[in-house]
Every structure is written in C-alpha cells, then in structure tokens.
Amino acid sequence: MFPKPNKILVVGGNAAGPAAAAKAKRTSPESDVIMFEAGEFISTGTCELPYVLSNEIKDWKEIIFFDQHTFEKEKGVKVYLNHYVEKIDRTKRTITVLNKLSNHRYEEQYDKLILATGSIAKYIPSLPKNLQNVFTLKNVKDYLAIKNFIENNHVRKILIIGGGYIGLEASEAFHKLGFDVTILEKESLPMPSSDIEISHLIKEILEKNKINFLGDAHDVKYKISDGKLKAITYKGWEFDFDLILIAIGFGPNNFLAVSSSLQVGKYGGIKVDQKLKTTDFNIYAAGDCIEIKNKITNKDDYIPLATIAYNSGHIAGENAAGGNAYIKPVIKNAAVKVFDKYLAYVGINSVEAKENKFKFESISATANNLVHVMPDSQKVFGKIIYEKYTQKILGAFFLGGKEVSGYADLISSFINNNIKVSELSNISFNYTPPLSPFINLMTILGKKLNKDSL
Incomplete structure (x- = not known):
C-alpha cells in the first residue's frame, strides 16, 4: 500500500x-x-453548446x-x-x-x-489565426464570441467548414436562427465517419432543410481582406459569407x-x-x-x-490519491441530432473494420419505430456490421427517432458481452403501440441475418 x-x-x-x-x-x-x-x-x-447557440437552452x-x-x-x-x-x-x-x-x-x-x-479544435493551416469572422465551437468562450459577432455585425450567410457531428449540429442551430447555411466538406458526403448509406440519408435531410452542401472540397481558395474571410472559391465558383465556423474535428x-x-x-x-x-x-x-x-x-x-x-x-x-482502479477497453457509443432525426453510432464503421483486417459482413433494414397506424410513427434505418465467422458485432448505425439511442445501447451491450448478432431475433422486446412497433427493427435485423445464413 x-x-x-x-x-x-x-x-x-x-x-x-x-x-x-x-x-x-x-x-x-x-x-x-x-x-x-x-x-x-x-x-x-x-x-x-449547439443548443445554447440555437436558444433551445435559453441561458x-x-x-x-x-x-x-x-x-x-x-x-x-x-x-x-x-x-x-x-x-x-x-x-x-x-x-x-x-x-x-x-x-x-x-x-x-x-x-x-x-x-x-x-x-x-483543429484549425485550417492555410488560414491566418484571429480572423474576425472565423470561429470554432469548443467552449463557452467560443460561443460568447460567436454571439457577440452576430449581435454587432450584419450576418446573413454562414459557412460551416466540416460535415461531421459538430458541423451538423451547428448547421441546425444557425438554421433555426434564420441564417442561410452552407456546409463545406472535403469528402463527397456529410458525416464521413459513418457508413455510406447513413451519409446519403443525412445529405437528404440537409437538402430537405435547405442546407447547402458542398462536397469534395479539396482545392478551396480563401479570399481574405480587412481581417475577415470574405469568400471562398469552390470548383471555380465564388461564394461570399459573413461568418465562418470551422468544425473539422478535435x-x-x-x-x-x-x-x-x-x-x-x-x-x-x-x-x-x-x-x-x-x-x-x-x-x-x-x-x-x-x-x-x-x-x-x-x-x-x-x-x-x-x-x-x-x-x-x-x-x-x-x-x-492511492487507489487501485482500472479502466477497461471502451466501445465508442455516441449520437447526434440532425434536424428531426437522430443518428446513433456504436463501435467501428466498415472502413475501420477493413483497416483492422476483419472479415466482416453487414445487414441493414428499415422499419417503423411505432405501429404504423400511430400518428407519430416514422421510419428508422439500421445497419449492423459483424465479423463473418464469429458473428460478433463490430459496429452499428441507426437513423430515426429517439429510439435509436436505446438501439445503440443494446448493441454496445452485445459487443461488451460477446453476444452474437443472430441473438437479436431471440430477444423479447417491449411492446405497446404508442411506444414501440409490433416487430422491432432489431428483431428484423436478427431474422434477416439468420435467413441470409441458411
């Protein structure tokens, strides 16, 4: 001791x-x-912070x-x-x-x-520091700086550089405040850390909510004058902006x-x-x-x-302080709100599975989150990535309503306890029409796997 x-x-x-x-x-x-x-x-x-920015959290x-x-x-x-x-x-x-x-x-x-x-917060190396209208959203100080700029300047067009989860949350926040919002992303689709089906669905959500998305942004030119970033040149076209948020990760x-x-x-x-x-x-x-x-x-x-x-x-x-505690290996389990949908993602994606040399397959399905006759029923998409021979789950993505958080937690529990993905079809899921569907998405995924495995 x-x-x-x-x-x-x-x-x-x-x-x-x-x-x-x-x-x-x-x-x-x-x-x-x-x-x-x-x-x-x-x-x-x-x-x-994004919900303070949008005034959903008032103070x-x-x-x-x-x-x-x-x-x-x-x-x-x-x-x-x-x-x-x-x-x-x-x-x-x-x-x-x-x-x-x-x-x-x-x-x-x-x-x-x-x-x-x-x-x-990561910053773009080619941009000078301390530009008056360029911000990150990492802490309260950043939020106060953005708020102060908006209150004291004419702001109509906002550029968000980065289409990951901070960029998506910020795009909704600025949209709710009435601004014209554009997302600039070096990859071809938003949320590039997701599997491609999810990225396509998120792009559709952005388009539905009139968020401009500029992908494949590899050779962007920045126009700077009077201490501000005034415009960008993207694929030969020039776009001007009043405020820029850099959201390219941490x-x-x-x-x-x-x-x-x-x-x-x-x-x-x-x-x-x-x-x-x-x-x-x-x-x-x-x-x-x-x-x-x-x-x-x-x-x-x-x-x-x-x-x-x-x-x-x-x-x-x-x-x-002299204790003897140990940290265990962790499973990534996170979620992000994208306008009227939620994305939950757990474990690793297909690219990471490939990089780590897993022999893997995937199953996906779309189902109702409630019984279809209920007024709040909507579609939820799910995809599970699993190791081919052991059926151990490597990762999963769910895009739908608030139920996706519970789906991600269940998958995290499966991963933590080395439970095969096929066991999803054996779970007795809770059911009541205003809360859940008659046949759960997870059951559908499990049955789909078992059918595909015959």
Whole structure:
C-alpha cells in the first residue's frame, strides 16, 4: 500500500479535471487537491453548446455546473481560474503556472499530477489565426464570441467548414436562427465517419432543410481582406459569407505532455496504462488528452467523448490519491441530432473494420419505430456490421427517432458481452403501440441475418 500523497495537482477544469479532482479528494481527504484552469470557467457542458447557440437552452450560464467557489465548497478542492500551466519539471516535481490576470509566474510542487488538458479544435493551416469572422465551437468562450459577432455585425450567410457531428449540429442551430447555411466538406458526403448509406440519408435531410452542401472540397481558395474571410472559391465558383465556423474535428491538447517528454501515441494522445498512469510514475492523465484501448480493435484509439472523459477522470483521481482502479477497453457509443432525426453510432464503421483486417459482413433494414397506424410513427434505418465467422458485432448505425439511442445501447451491450448478432431475433422486446412497433427493427435485423445464413 502506497502512502497517501500530500499534494495532488490537476491541470484542466472541463470534464475529466473536475471528476479527477473530486474523486482524489474523496479517496484521500487529507490530501491537498488543487485544480488549475487556463480559462474562465470550469465544469461546463460542451456537448450542449449547439443548443445554447440555437436558444433551445435559453441561458448559457445553465451549462456551467460549478464555479470555482461552489466546487471548492462542495468538493473540497481549491480552484484557480485563468491560471495557465506552462511547464512540468518532472525531476523537481513542480509545474510552472502563469496567472494570466496578474502576469505573475510561480512554481507549484506536487506529489502526484493529473493531466486533464482536454482537446483542442483543429484549425485550417492555410488560414491566418484571429480572423474576425472565423470561429470554432469548443467552449463557452467560443460561443460568447460567436454571439457577440452576430449581435454587432450584419450576418446573413454562414459557412460551416466540416460535415461531421459538430458541423451538423451547428448547421441546425444557425438554421433555426434564420441564417442561410452552407456546409463545406472535403469528402463527397456529410458525416464521413459513418457508413455510406447513413451519409446519403443525412445529405437528404440537409437538402430537405435547405442546407447547402458542398462536397469534395479539396482545392478551396480563401479570399481574405480587412481581417475577415470574405469568400471562398469552390470548383471555380465564388461564394461570399459573413461568418465562418470551422468544425473539422478535435485533437488532444498534448503540449504539456510533449514538452515534458511524456510518451504520446499514434493520434497524439498521452499514452497511459490501465491505471491511467503516464510514462512518469507520478503523473496520471485522463479525458480527451489521452489515448485509450478500443475494445473492438484491441488497439489504442482516440475517442474524445464526454462520458469517457468523466469516467477516466474518476479513475485517474482515485489512483493518484492511492487507489487501485482500472479502466477497461471502451466501445465508442455516441449520437447526434440532425434536424428531426437522430443518428446513433456504436463501435467501428466498415472502413475501420477493413483497416483492422476483419472479415466482416453487414445487414441493414428499415422499419417503423411505432405501429404504423400511430400518428407519430416514422421510419428508422439500421445497419449492423459483424465479423463473418464469429458473428460478433463490430459496429452499428441507426437513423430515426429517439429510439435509436436505446438501439445503440443494446448493441454496445452485445459487443461488451460477446453476444452474437443472430441473438437479436431471440430477444423479447417491449411492446405497446404508442411506444414501440409490433416487430422491432432489431428483431428484423436478427431474422434477416439468420435467413441470409441458411
């Protein structure tokens, strides 16, 4: 049994950081736990930002779940906002902290250190930084900057660069606000991380809602003047815009790890073991800055999801405080709202299955989510990717109503417990006309597989 550390420092205050700090304090109440956050806010709801943007969530302050005072009072953790950690000295076991308000630098000693530095929004290298009308949507500060620009400028046309889940959610948000919205995507279809059937269906949803989609955007020219991005040239045509949102994904914020020679992986995330310890015995890491084992591929992967960040924060906090918790390989399980539909996706897609050399097949079907005579009945599409000989599920996609979340959770459970896809046809699904169909989509998929296997 290791002695309890006297001082535990946590760098980062969004999802993993507060979870780690609170758990460390609960595990070792006698330890001094301090959390540093470079920004103005801690414990914010990042996934809720598109719905704040659209005014579905009326007040942005509702997605700030703790401030520094309430967190200290309830969790017993000292919090410093606007304190940027610039450097780690692993030999001396100190961090160098810049107080951004006073511009004062100082060193803070640690017994154990937890890095929860999160992720950073990717940017287009050919674009200058600090363009007045170009934004990302990663945190509350980004939202406030967008809101301020819209309120103080004439905005009619909006360009979203990136057709993934942030781009899709933002397109709906801006559309609800009455703007003319265009999505620019380097791939031929939106949501390129999905299988092609899903991407085609999502493009149809965008077209139905009058969102302009420009795919195959490989040789785009940007027209910049007066500190703004005024227009783009796409396939010989020039389009002008008032506001641009870059939504091309996220990458791990690994500056501290790299500068202190901690090992990072293929995707740039910090390498950790099952106890979330880095290559330094006294440093742990959690959240969107780490790579984590994918249960399906059994390889390190980068999966920046809030649920995983929160869970990994708990484990890192417990272990930094002398505990003995382990993180298990994870299954990607996420969803995105696309206007009046929802896309849920779990596991890996067909491209990833091929890259990992699985011999796989797939089944797909479309069915009603309720009995067809019910007024709210609508179609839901499902596709399941499975290993050919073992029938183990590798991944799935569902596009329909809110029921798709439950479908994805069921498939995640199948994957986690190594249940064959054919067993779907043996489940007794719940039934009542206003809530479910007489024959569940999952049953149809299972029976389709068994028929195809005869």
